[in-house]
Amino acid sequence: MKEFRVLDRVEDFRDLKDLSEEELKLLAQDIREYIIDVTSKNGGHIGPSLGVVELTIALLRAFNPEVDRIIWDIGHQAYSYKILTGRKEQFKTLRQYGGISGFLKIKESPYDHFGAGHSSTSISAALGMRVAKDLLKKEGYTIAVIGDGAMTAGQAFEGLNHAGWLDPSKFIVILNDNQMSISPNVGAIYTYFNKIITNEVYQRSRQKLKDVLKKVFGESGAKFARKLEEYAKGLFTPGVIFEELGFTYVGTIDGHSITDLEQTLNNVKKMRGPILVHVITQKGKGYKPAEENPTPFHGISPFDKITGVPIKKSVEKPSWSKAFGEALVELAEKDEKIVAITPAMREGSGLTEFSERFPDRFFDVGIAEQHAATFAAALSKEGMKPVASFYSTFLQRAYDQVVHDIAIQGLPVVLAIDRAGIVGEDGPTHHGVFDISFLRSVPDIVISAPKDWQELRDLLYTAVNSGKIFAIRYPRGTVTGDKKEGFSEIKIGSWEKISEGRDIAILAVGKYVQRAVQVKELLKKYGYNVTVINARFIRPMDIEILDETLRTHKYIITMEDGSLNGGFGSAVGEYILDNSYTNALLRFGIPDRFIGHGKIELLERDLGLLPEQMAEKIKEFISQENYKVVG
Numbered sequence: 143m144k145e146f147r148v149l150d151r152v153e154d155f156r157d158l159k160d161l162s163e164e165e166l167k168l169l170a171q172d173i174r175e176y177i178i179d180v181t182s183k184n185g186g187h188i189g190p191s192l193g194v195v196e197l198t199i200a201l202l203r204a205f206n207p208e209v210d211r212i213i214w215d216i217g218h219q220a221y222s223y224k225i226l227t228g229r230k231e232q233f234k235t236l237r238q239y240g241g242i243s244g245f246l247k248i249k250e251s252p253y254d255h256f257g258a259g260h261s262s263t264s265i266s267a268a269l270g271m272r273v274a275k276d277l278l279k280k281e282g283y284t285i286a287v288i289g290d291g292a293m294t295a296g297q298a299f300e301g302l303n304h305a306g307w308l309d310p311s312k313f314i315v316i317l318n319d320n321q322m323s324i325s326p327n328v329g330a331i332y333t334y335f336n337k338i339i340t341n342e343v344y345q346r347s348r349q350k351l352k353d354v355l356k357k358v359f360g361e362s363g364a365k366f367a368r369k370l371e372e373y374a375k376g377l378f379t380p381g382v383i384f385e386e387l388g389f390t391y392v393g394t395i396d397g398h399s400i401t402d403l404e405q406t407l408n409n410v411k412k413m414r415g416p417i418l419v420h421v422i423t424q425k426g427k428g429y430k431p432a433e434e435n436p437t438p439f440h441g442i443s444p445f446d447k448i449t450g451v452p453i454k455k456s457v458e459k460p461s462w463s464k465a466f467g468e469a470l471v472e473l474a475e476k477d478e479k480i481v482a483i484t485p486a487m488r489e490g491s492g493l494t495e496f497s498e499r500f501p502d503r504f505f506d507v508g509i510a511e512q513h514a515a516t517f518a519a520a521l522s523k524e525g526m527k528p529v530a531s532f533y534s535t536f537l538q539r540a541y542d543q544v545v546h547d548i549a550i551q552g553l554p555v556v557l558a559i560d561r562a563g564i565v566g567e568d569g570p571t572h573h574g575v576f577d578i579s580f581l582r583s584v585p586d587i588v589i590s591a592p593k594d595w596q597e598l599r600d601l602l603y604t605a606v607n608s609g610k611i612f613a614i615r616y617p618r619g620t621v622t623g624d625k626k627e628g629f630s631e632i633k634i635g636s637w638e639k640i641s642e643g644r645d646i647a648i649l650a651v652g653k654y655v656q657r658a659v660q661v662k663e664l665l666k667k668y669g670y671n672v673t674v675i676n677a678r679f680i681r682p683m684d685i686e687i688l689d690e691t692l693r694t695h696k697y698i699i700t701m702e703d704g705s706l707n708g709g710f711g712s713a714v715g716e717y718i719l720d721n722s723y724t725n726a727l728l729r730f731g732i733p734d735r736f737i738g739h740g741k742i743e744l745l746e747r748d749l750g751l752l753p754e755q756m757a758e759k760i761k762e763f764i765s766q767e768n769y770k771v772v773g
């Protein structure tokens with residue numbers, strides 16, 4: 143590792159106490175350099191982490207993670223925390239297969255007091271620990287560090303509401319306000335935070351303003367300045383929203399001054415009741431490309447440290463997200479009832495162009511998946527055609543709204559489910575592997591998965607014109623196949639026969655259709671002639687093709703980038719049993735456990751989901767004693 147002036151002398155948080163103010167500043171620089179270096183190689187959430195280097199140092203000087211609980215909301219900003227809590231060396235393995243996680247994990251370190259990955263859970267977690275400590279008469283503070291973006295989610299206010307009611311002491315919420323979510327933050331709460339900040343700016347500049355007005359306009363200028371002051375003071379008292387919820391509001395504090403932060407933290411430690419400290423930081427602080435362009439540097443793939451330009455392999459095809467967003471723009475041009483909704487994932491969901499082309503029909507609702515789903519249902523009720531885009535993993539937050547507000551009421555909403563399947567380095571909190579199972583359990587939802595670019599377009603076209611509740615799931619990464627101009631309607635519940643063989647039939651979903659074709663080619667070398675079917679509708683299934691396949695093929699193989707529990711393979715198995723078929727069924731998918739983090743192909747290798755592995759498994763399966771293949 144390169145020579146660091148101070149970081150080399152700091153083993154962990156215990157060594158922070160003896161450092162001088164000057165050394166602390168140098169340490170912050172060292173940590174920034176280290177974060178930039180590692181994320182330039184491994185990728186990761188560089189912007190959020192660079193924004194809280196000083197805050198992390200101040201927290202670890204004012205508190206002791208051996209007894210105090212520091213809970214980072216989402217945990218994507220906790221790289222400094224990891225470096226200073228015993229993972230300085232391991233930090234080089236960040237987000238890599240077999241390396242440390244990009245989020246906090248209670249199994250990774252005793253100092254990771256509570257895991258996350260999904261937002262807005264930190265206040266609830268800190269409060270739970272607070273109550274437990276008080277009941278068990280255990281020492282220590284509980285501190286939640288939550289971003290301004292995460293503060294736009296309902297659960298954050300559920301936690302605040304409960305904390306204000308219980309009125310615990312030694313309970314501190316630190317609002318890390320960098321005015322950014324992934325995109326610029328949205329919502330009234332964001333405007334409110336900005337008022338506090340601008341009011342601060344006004345407070346600081348009011349004296350200057352008065353002097354200037356007086357100098358230029360004499361007495362009348364002074365009078366005008368007094369009027370202005372009356373108005374501004376009447377505007378609001380900072381933090382009143384939190385004060386009304388029972389918190390003592392302390393802010394705003396410069397989040398890049400270790401001295402100010404430490405002083406404030408040591409003061410609030412002596413205060414009674416729940417405290418909210420409002421800290422102002424800059425996302426990407428200390429790395430120019432990230433400061434100037436915080437959104438792409440929120441979470442980035444490996445990049446050139448000097449220029450900040452991602453070192454991406456040149457890929458001429460778009461991501462599935464971009465392909466979705468482009469198709470939606472084309473459809474929205476011709477149908478003004480189409481509206482797009484995202485819970486704070488505009489860029490990641492490929493909706494930037496849509497938001498620029500149709501600003502009145504684009505809604506970033508903040509980190510509010512539950513609201514997004516019900517909001518979509520109501521838009522539909524009034525005659526709009528809502529397309530609500532969710533990462534599969536974040537859709538889990540809105541499960542009840544999908545059941546209660548969309549499905550029971552039969553309100554046609556298109557659920558564009560992005561990042562469906564194994565997503566890679568973000569790991570278990572982000573793999574989108576449960577959506578097939580949880581949507582299959584809800585009646586009246588069409589569940590589909592395109593095999594390639596054009597099918598994504600055609601499914602979206604079919605969905606927006608279907609008048610049904612229509613889910614389309616697609617993976618993270620580059621789209622497969624090509625697109626044609628325009629769209630064609632796909633008969634709902636129709637599968638597509640890719641190849642005609644005998645005895646062995648593979649029913650594949652989404653990105654696994656291409657893999658099924660690879661497996662077919664591998665098995666051909668052993669004399670097997672395999673049927674491959676694109677099961678693009680997980681529900682309703684194509685019963686005609688399914689019956690015919692079950693009647694003419696002994697061995698049925700299913701492939702899906704989703705949990706086997708209640709997945710597509712289960713649906714086929716249920717059908718076989720319910721209809722007294724006697725076929726042999728082999729299901730490929732995600733087993734009944736959480737999957738770690740790392741490159742997707744490495745995770746799939748561990749799951750036996752690579753083409754060669756599946757071909758071997760199929761050969762073994764059909765050679766079992768109790769079944770004989772008719773060659």
Ligand SMILES: Cc1ncc(C[n+]2csc(CCOP(=O)(O)OP(=O)(O)O)c2C)c(N)n1
Binds near residue numbers: 218291487
């Ligand atoms: C439930 C949920 N929805 C969406 C996300 C995706 N996400 C990750 S970080 C982020 C923005 C968080 O903003 P903020 O809390 O202000 O933290 P910052 O990145 O600014 O430090 C979002 C939307 C998530 N992690 N969890």
Ligand SMILES: CC(=O)[C@@H](O)[C@H](O)COP(=O)(O)O
Binds near residue numbers: 218259260441565618
């Ligand atoms: C921390 C978080 O939840 C998001 O930043 C997420 O990591 C984005 O995932 P993608 O990189 O797949 O858009």
Ligand SMILES: [Mg+2]
Binds near residue numbers: 318319320321322323
């Ligand atoms: Mg923020």
